Amino acid sequence: METLTIGAFAKACRLSPKALRLYDELELLRPARVDPDTGYRYYAAGQLERARLVAWLRRLGMPLASIREVCELQERDPAAAAAEIRAYWARVEAETAVRRDLAAFLVGHLSAPLREDTAMLELRYAARSDRGRTRPANQDAAYAGRRLLAVADGYGPRGEGASGAAVRALAALDGADVPDGGVLGLLEDAVRDASRAVREAAGGGEAGTTLTAMLWTGSALALAHIGDSRAYVLRDGGLFRITHDHTLVQSLLDEGRLTPQEAESHPQRFLLLKALSGDADPLPDLRLHEARPGDRYLLCSDGLSVTVPDDRVRRLLMEAASPDDAVRALTDAANEAGGPDNVSCVVADVVGRAAI
Numbered sequence: 001m002e003t004l005t006i007g008a009f010a011k012a013c014r015l016s017p018k019a020l021r022l023y024d025e026l027e028l029l030r031p032a033r034v035d036p037d038t039g040y041r042y043y044a045a046g047q048l049e050r051a052r053l054v055a056w057l058r059r060l061g062m063p064l065a066s067i068r069e070v071c072e073l074q075e076r077d078p079a080a081a082a083a084e085i086r087a088y089w090a091r092v093e094a095e096t097a098v099r100r101d102l103a104a105f106l107v108g109h110l111s112a113p114l115r116e117d118t119a120m121l122e123l124r125y126a127a128r129s130d131r132g133r134t135r136p137a138n139q140d141a142a143y144a145g146r147r148l149l150a151v152a153d154g155y156g157p158r159g160e161g162a163s164g165a166a167v168r169a170l171a172a173l174d175g176a177d178v179p180d181g182g183v184l185g186l187l188e189d190a191v192r193d194a195s196r197a198v199r200e201a202a203g204g205g206e207a208g209t210t211l212t213a214m215l216w217t218g219s220a221l222a223l224a225h226i227g228d229s230r231a232y233v234l235r236d237g238g239l240f241r242i243t244h245d246h247t248l249v250q251s252l253l254d255e256g257r258l259t260p261q262e263a264e265s266h267p268q269r270f271l272l273l274k275a276l277s278g279d280a281d282p283l284p285d286l287r288l289h290e291a292r293p294g295d296r297y298l299l300c301s302d303g304l305s306v307t308v309p310d311d312r313v314r315r316l317l318m319e320a321a322s323p324d325d326a327v328r329a330l331t332d333a334a335n336e337a338g339g340p341d342n343v344s345c346v347v348a349d350v351v352g353r354a355a356i
């Protein structure tokens, strides 16, 4: 067996001797032989491939525990190792997107703390929630006010109580003074209150709700999101989704294990990975979204997003003269398409404040 000294091996795989000693201790990459007298480590040429993989994954920023998993998979099933790397990268991108928004918001906030253009903005809003054509009750809840927009889609025997309790708990923010700096903390606390309210509403039974809410700061919208209700913005004629579904199907899509076509008919396509179900620590997605005059925001339950195709939603939002017209047109469209689920829509326009 051809063996290499640790120095030669380190050079060939571009890992430092110090890193190689660490990986030996962690059992990530054991030397082929350790001289019992000198303690020198020797590596086999055949180990180079694994060492190079470790070096690349380190460069990618992958934690050592995950690297070990990928290396072990790679020996048995390279396709599974590739899927693991894809899944890791999807998580990095999701985390980066949240940090990017926060950074952009802070840059804007600190470079122009007294922007007069945005100081003169406000929301025009409307909300509508409808039972649909087939469900016996409406377990959705929707709210729109001067500062707060929210939709919730309850499930379980007391789902109606759960969604209503969550939205009512958040509605307390509508009258609050919202400082730009502390808005995400404020929203996070409110979601925790909402979770407590859901637990009480469930009365010990199985019930929970999705919750997608936006809180207006005067120049930005702070988003809290958990579940598969959605938020979109219509900007310059394009419809952009702001939220990420917390569903099994979405996570399989992110990891490249499912195509969008397969997702549409997946038997577990409604399975939620996260929802507001009374946990003390509900872990919603929280982010800041910078608003522009002319933006039109849509929050909706899956009774709209599953039933009415995105392009139709975009056109209806474009054509509606006011938020009121928009929520009416969207809920009508869901019902015309069969109304298979409860449907809730909140629409808000960012407009210049009317002169007094």
Ligand code: MG
Pocket (backbone or CB within 6 Å): 153, 301, 302, 303, 341, 342
């Ligand atoms: Mg629904």
